[in-house]
Amino acid sequence: MAAENASTTEIVQGGSFLLTPIGQLPQFTPEDLSDDSKEFGRAARDFIEGEVLPRDEAIDKLDLPLTIELLRKAGEIGLLSIEIPEAYEGLELDKKSSLLVLEEMSKQGSFSVSYGACTGIGTLPIVYFGTEAQKKNYLPKLAAGELLAAYALTEAGSGSDAMGAKTTAVLDGDSWVLNGTKMWITNAGFADIFCTFAKVDGQHFSCFIIEKDDPGLSTGSEEHKLGIKGSSTRTLILENCRIPKDRLLGEIGKGHKIAFGILNIGRFKLGAGCIGGAKRVIEYTLKYTSERHQFNKPLNSFGLIQQKLADMATKIFVGEAINWRTIGYIDDALSQSSWSDPDAGAKKMQAIDEFSIEASIVKVWGSEALSWIADESVQCFGGYGFSAEYPPEKVYRDCRINRIFEGTNEINRLLIAGTLLKRAMKGELPMMQFGQQVAKEISNPPKAAAFTGPVARLKHGVELSKRQCMLASGLAVQVLGQKLVDNQEVMARMSNMMMEIYAMESAVVRAERMLESGHRWAEIARDFTELYVNEAWHRVHGDARMLCADVTDGEGLRHALAGIKAFAEFHPTSCARLRGRIASQLIQKGGYPVEII
Amino acid sequence: MKILVALKQVPDTETRIKVAADGKSIDPADVKWITSPYDEYALEEAIRLKESKAAEVTVVSLGSDSAKDVLRNALALGADNAVLLKSEASDPLAIASALAAWAKGKGFDLILAGNKGIGGDNASVGPMIAELLDIAQANVVVKLEIGDGTFRAEREIEGGTEVIEGKLPAVITAQKGLNEPRYASLKGIMGAKKKTIEEVDGAAPSGSTSVVGMVMPPARPEGRKLDGEPAQQAAALLSALKDEAKIF
Ligand SMILES: Cc1cc2nc3c(=O)[nH]c(=O)nc-3n(C[C@H](O)[C@H](O)[C@H](O)COP(=O)(O)OP(=O)(O)OC[C@H]3O[C@@H](n4cnc5c(N)ncnc54)[C@H](O)[C@@H]3O)c2cc1C
Ligand SMILES: Cc1cc2nc3c(=O)[nH]c(=O)nc-3n(C[C@H](O)[C@H](O)[C@H](O)COP(=O)(O)OP(=O)(O)OC[C@H]3O[C@@H](n4cnc5c(N)ncnc54)[C@H](O)[C@@H]3O)c2cc1C
Numbered sequence: 001m002a003a004e005n006a007s008t009t010e011i012v013q014g015g016s017f018l019l020t021p022i023g024q025l026p027q028f029t030p031e032d033l034s035d036d037s038k039e040f041g042r043a044a045r046d047f048i049e050g051e052v053l054p055r056d057e058a059i060d061k062l063d064l065p066l067t068i069e070l071l072r073k074a075g076e077i078g079l080l081s082i083e084i085p086e087a088y089e090g091l092e093l094d095k096k097s098s099l100l101v102l103e104e105m106s107k108q109g110s111f112s113v114s115y116g117a118c119t120g121i122g123t124l125p126i127v128y129f130g131t132e133a134q135k136k137n138y139l140p141k142l143a144a145g146e147l148l149a150a151y152a153l154t155e156a157g158s159g160s161d162a163m164g165a166k167t168t169a170v171l172d173g174d175s176w177v178l179n180g181t182k183m184w185i186t187n188a189g190f191a192d193i194f195c196t197f198a199k200v201d202g203q204h205f206s207c208f209i210i211e212k213d214d215p216g217l218s219t220g221s222e223e224h225k226l227g228i229k230g231s232s233t234r235t236l237i238l239e240n241c242r243i244p245k246d247r248l249l250g251e252i253g254k255g256h257k258i259a260f261g262i263l264n265i266g267r268f269k270l271g272a273g274c275i276g277g278a279k280r281v282i283e284y285t286l287k288y289t290s291e292r293h294q295f296n297k298p299l300n301s302f303g304l305i306q307q308k309l310a311d312m313a314t315k316i317f318v319g320e321a322i323n324w325r326t327i328g329y330i331d332d333a334l335s336q337s338s339w340s341d342p343d344a345g346a347k348k349m350q351a352i353d354e355f356s357i358e359a360s361i362v363k364v365w366g367s368e369a370l371s372w373i374a375d376e377s378v379q380c381f382g383g384y385g386f387s388a389e390y391p392p393e394k395v396y397r398d399c400r401i402n403r404i405f406e407g408t409n410e411i412n413r414l415l416i417a418g419t420l421l422k423r424a425m426k427g428e429l430p431m432m433q434f435g436q437q438v439a440k441e442i443s444n445p446p447k448a449a450a451f452t453g454p455v456a457r458l459k460h461g462v463e464l465s466k467r468q469c470m471l472a473s474g475l476a477v478q479v480l481g482q483k484l485v486d487n488q489e490v491m492a493r494m495s496n497m498m499m500e501i502y503a504m505e506s507a508v509v510r511a512e513r514m515l516e517s518g519h520r521w522a523e524i525a526r527d528f529t530e531l532y533v534n535e536a537w538h539r540v541h542g543d544a545r546m547l548c549a550d551v552t553d554g555e556g557l558r559h560a561l562a563g564i565k566a567f568a569e570f571h572p573t574s575c576a577r578l579r580g581r582i583a584s585q586l587i588q589k590g591g592y593p594v595e596i597i
Numbered sequence: 598m599k600i601l602v603a604l605k606q607v608p609d610t611e612t613r614i615k616v617a618a619d620g621k622s623i624d625p626a627d628v629k630w631i632t633s634p635y636d637e638y639a640l641e642e643a644i645r646l647k648e649s650k651a652a653e654v655t656v657v658s659l660g661s662d663s664a665k666d667v668l669r670n671a672l673a674l675g676a677d678n679a680v681l682l683k684s685e686a687s688d689p690l691a692i693a694s695a696l697a698a699w700a701k702g703k704g705f706d707l708i709l710a711g712n713k714g715i716g717g718d719n720a721s722v723g724p725m726i727a728e729l730l731d732i733a734q735a736n737v738v739v740k741l742e743i744g745d746g747t748f749r750a751e752r753e754i755e756g757g758t759e760v761i762e763g764k765l766p767a768v769i770t771a772q773k774g775l776n777e778p779r780y781a782s783l784k785g786i787m788g789a790k791k792k793t794i795e796e797v798d799g800a801a802p803s804g805s806t807s808v809v810g811m812v813m814p815p816a817r818p819e820g821r822k823l824d825g826e827p828a829q830q831a832a833a834l835l836s837a838l839k840d841e842a843k844i845f
Contacts, residue, residue: 078784081783
């Protein structure tokens with residue numbers, strides 16, 4: 001697949017955004033998408049609007065034959081083969097194309113989970129870790145939708161602590177014999193193959209490909225869930241389940257590489273799916289609030305409703321900026337190796353792992369944005385939002401899972417700060433140097449005048465935020481040392497600041513490009529970004545101050561806060577005015593205007 | 598067999614249409630463009646014939662550069678060749694003349710089109726092409742069978758079905774129900790990128806009509822709530838229908 005026009009070959013280090021001046025890292029934006037990729041997105045949109053959304057209700061009654069039929073239809077038009085190499089009858093498209101498709105798929109919550117588990121966590125372990133024979137055997141059929149896949153990592157006793165699995169695998173002659181029960185397995189009701197994790201001899205965490213008809217395999221009954229009720233979730237029961245020896249995936253004892261590598265991919269996809277879902281929510285919320293009248297006026301004429309509408313669209317714009325920036329880095333890194341390389345899978349996995357901080361940010365930020373948007377959609381509908389007759393009620397339930405699976409948001413928050421610290425300790429990221437630079441700058445902080453361009457003020461704001469985050473985090477490291485990772489609230493504050501900085505910076509750069517290129521929606525892009533930075537800057541400021549208070553007090557705290565204050569010369573503009581302007585554009589357009597496909 | 602399908606690019610039915618400053622055309626800003634849905638039935642029928650009878654399918658669209666999207670999509674769905682007749686013409690006779698002039702002598706056995714382009718709703722171009730080429734036609738067709746140099750078409754008429762038989766070459770215009778159009782496959786989309794779209798100057802003799810004005814419907818007046826008991830409301834509604842709406 002041809003490289004995107006705005007791609008760069010400069011390889012970026014994961015996590016370096018925090019330490020690099022705004023604008024110096026390359027950044028992919030949705031506006032850089034090639035016409036080619038967009039067409040794949042449109043094909044997915046036609047499919048989802050023509051085949052899936054009209055069957056929304058039936059899907060959510062857990063009509064599994066229907067879900068199977070829809071997955072097979074998706075397979076017929078190639079939607080299951082996007083990430084499978086050409087050598088195994090896949091389309092071998094870049095991750096950008098898969099993200100565009102995923103955004104569309106996510107307009108039906110249950111189906112998107114079935115689709116994601118099948119094409120993502122279910123199929124990709126074989127793509128990246130399979131032997132030649134395994135790939136030849138399974139991938140063409142997975143690409144065509146003849147086989148549907150699932151991923152079985154979690155157990156009743158081990159969720160977040162996935163490595164604590166109790167399922168065992170013992171070699172007996174030419175077969176592995178597996179025993180144990182996997183829990184919460186998406187697609188278990190119909191999957192043909194399960195990428196399943198078990199400990200060899202009770203010790204060495206490993207992955208196996210298990211087929212539905214293998215002796216000793218059964219599934220439990222369907223879980224009764226809060227949301228995504230149309231997705232199949234069951235236990236996978238292995239009782240002396242006997243499989244051929246060559247079904248071991250990857251190496252004995254290296255299962256964690258598969259588990260965590262695949263989760264990384266799952267994370268940035270999940271974030272993209274959330275923004276796709278949000279686009280549907282804002283659509284019907286705009287429609288309802290334009291039609292419903294109270295006090296003789298449409299709801300969308302009220303300031304507090306406009307506030308919600310503007311914030312929904314702003315989150316979508318910022319979320320897109322985060323997602324596409326991240327996918328740009330990942331695609332660039334992936335394009336450094338070819339599938340014809342002998343160790344292509346390992347190289348590609350490593351390329352993706354490099355951006356585990358960003359992938360976790362995308363997951364947490366996106367899932368929380370959608371939760372907020374779904375909640376406010378219920379609110380905009382008033383009593384009707386609480387009724388199952390109207391669409392917000394369902395999305396409110398469906399979106400809840402996103403903060404739980406693919407690593408809970410707590411676990412991901414711990415990973416964001418934890419990975420940064422680990423890389424800093426190893427000297428892979430120049431965090432110490434940046435810390436020293438910031439300490440010196442306290443007496444001479446960056447001035448607004450040093451920034452240029454149409455969003456200079458916002459760029460200044462982002463740079464100030466980085467310094468506040470650095471000062472507070474540096475203090476935490478200094479005071480707590482090794483104990484920092486056990487102080488989870490402090491870790492979460494660090495992560496929150498990093499997320500906001502990544503979000504602000506991604507949006508600012510995106511808006512600046514749109515303004516400079518005279519994009520049709522450049523003005524509203526500026527408003528989205530200004531609104532977001534106004535609010536997020538103050539959240540980072542608050543987190544930085546309170547983080548200091550978590551680790552020190554008295555004179556030490558006074559001193560730390562004075563340092564942070566040195567980087568606080570940033571004045572907000574009127575959010576109310578920005579929201580009013582954004583809302584009037586949304587209402588006029590009747591939708592989120594910055595269409596990317 | 599050689600099949601020609603005429604495709605028109607039209608504004609998406611969900612686009613909020615605004616009248617342009619000239620007062621007689623659509624403001625193209627923010628308009629989303631699609632293939633006219635009736636043309637999609639025509640194209641699907643052609644592709645099915647290609648699959649069952651080894652036909653070669655050419656798609657043609659008269660319009661501006663943006664109509665290439667429609668052609669590219671048709672290539673992704675399975676058309677073999679695509680031609681853009683570059684023209685600003687909007688009068689049905691001018692469009693039909695340009696299409697007929699281009700198609701003449703190229704040996705098409707079957708010309709398929711939608712029975713009308715949504716939005717304009719003139720339902721003229723297909724029949725006009727048939728007349729200009731002096732070949733058979735059947736319009737608003739819901740079922741089509743192609744024999745050896747012949748066709749058999751069914752159309753829904755008031756209270757029944759009309760069956761028409763004729764000789765090829767012919768123009769057939771498609772109605773909803775003719776088939777269920779397929780989705781473009783990602784492979785098809787990738788394949789379409791490798792094909793080229795031929796561009797031809799489609800300037801046509803000016804037509805016999807021109808659009809002189811376009812007006813949005815007046816805003817709907819606000820509704821009114823009738824108060825009182827159901828019986829009182831019914832009486833009020835009846836008198837409003839009689840005295841104000843003058844329905845009876
Ligand atoms: C609908 C659904 C579909 C799923 N699909 C699949 C699937 O296809 N395959 C699969 O393998 N799994 C699947 N899962 C499992 C899912 O990944 C787990 O539920 C998830 O990892 C959380 O594990 P748990 O439920 O055991 O929660 P726990 O790990 O018990 O967590 C409970 C709470 O404690 C917190 N917590 C746990 N450890 C820590 C810590 N160290 N520090 C701070 N907080 C902590 C968590 O954040 C959470 O808030 C699915 C789950 C659901 C609900
Ligand atoms: C489960 C349930 C139980 C209920 N029980 C009862 C009951 O026992 N008795 C009873 O009488 N009612 C009951 N209600 C009705 C409930 O009080 C109303 O739903 C509520 O007052 C909101 O009105 P609404 O649903 O018409 O929303 P709307 O008034 O249409 O409001 C929609 C949105 O617009 C906002 N909005 C409306 N006007 C303005 C404004 N001027 N400025 C800014 N924002 C505005 C609202 O805050 C809301 O976010 C119940 C509702 C539910 C869902």
